[in-house]
Amino acid sequence: MQMLINNLTVLKHPVISHNLAIIRNKNTDCENFKNAIKKITYALILEASKDIPLIEAEIETPLVKTKVKVFDKNSQLILAPILRAGMVFCEVASEMLPFANIHHIGMYRNEETLEPVWYYDKKKEIIENKEKEKVIILDPMLATGNSAKDAIDNFIKKGIKEENITFMCLISAPVGVKKINSCFPKVKIITSCLDEALNSKGYIVPGLGDAGDRIYNTIE
Numbered sequence: 001m002q003m004l005i006n007n008l009t010v011l012k013h014p015v016i017s018h019n020l021a022i023i024r025n026k027n028t029d030c031e032n033f034k035n036a037i038k039k040i041t042y043a044l045i046l047e048a049s050k051d052i053p054l055i056e057a058e059i060e061t062p063l064v065k066t067k068v069k070v071f072d073k074n075s076q077l078i079l080a081p082i083l084r085a086g087m088v089f090c091e092v093a094s095e096m097l098p099f100a101n102i103h104h105i106g107m108y109r110n111e112e113t114l115e116p117v118w119y120y121d122k123k124k125e126i127i128e129n130k131e132k133e134k135v136i137i138l139d140p141m142l143a144t145g146n147s148a149k150d151a152i153d154n155f156i157k158k159g160i161k162e163e164n165i166t167f168m169c170l171i172s173a174p175v176g177v178k179k180i181n182s183c184f185p186k187v188k189i190i191t192s193c194l195d196e197a198l199n200s201k202g203y204i205v206p207g208l209g210d211a212g213d214r215i216y217n218t219i220e
Helices: 012-025 030-048 085-096 146-157 175-183 212-217
Strands: 002-007 007-011 054-060 063-071 077-083 104-109 114-124 134-138 165-172 188-194
Touching: 002 212, 007 030, 012 030, 012 165, 012 188, 030 085, 030 165, 030 188, 030 212, 054 104, 077 085, 085 134, 085 212, 104 146, 134 146, 146 175, 165 175, 175 188
Parallel strands: 007 188, 077 104, 077 134, 134 165, 165 188
Antiparallel strands: 002 007, 054 063, 104 114
16 A cells, blocks of 8 residues: 655555554664564565566466566666665665666765765766666655755766656655655655654654664664
8 A cells, every 4th residue: 555645655554554663662672673674675665666667578387388577687777875874775675676786875964954964976887878777765764855855966967867766765754755846846755654744953753763873773
């Protein structure tokens, strides 16, 4: 099940709801936190990749030869985790989409201005067909939308078409969704939850705290 608002898709499923409860709980340890995210990630990746091109092939079952649909290995797809927290999606994403290229984006949030600070942009050297290349940007939280906006703009400047970009996250806030929709109306947003608001420090409420700290067990 899913709820679609403009280009925002909020997935609805009992497995997602149960695991969202686990990652929201402040008493969940690092291991169970990551395991719960992994279970949600399968659903998010399925939705984010549903328009990946397929080609027809022939295989032989134990009974007969038959026509099937398989990934076009010439498909051009970039998975772009925003470091460091976005890496939590990569194991599942690479498992499900093994032909994809990984493009690491490094930025952190200035806690005073809430603006992103860039420090890394490891890209595929040659994008062969910018018109057809698809990009899925991976980040657990869509809060202010500042980092997401910069990441999306980074790919558009490289020649990727806006409609071929998807932003995938665990939890989103209305202000972040609004920013992406207003700046990039053709970009799709896939999330497992749309929360209420941001607090004065720019964190999503009710949210789950700092995703990176909880993923990598660096909570002070």
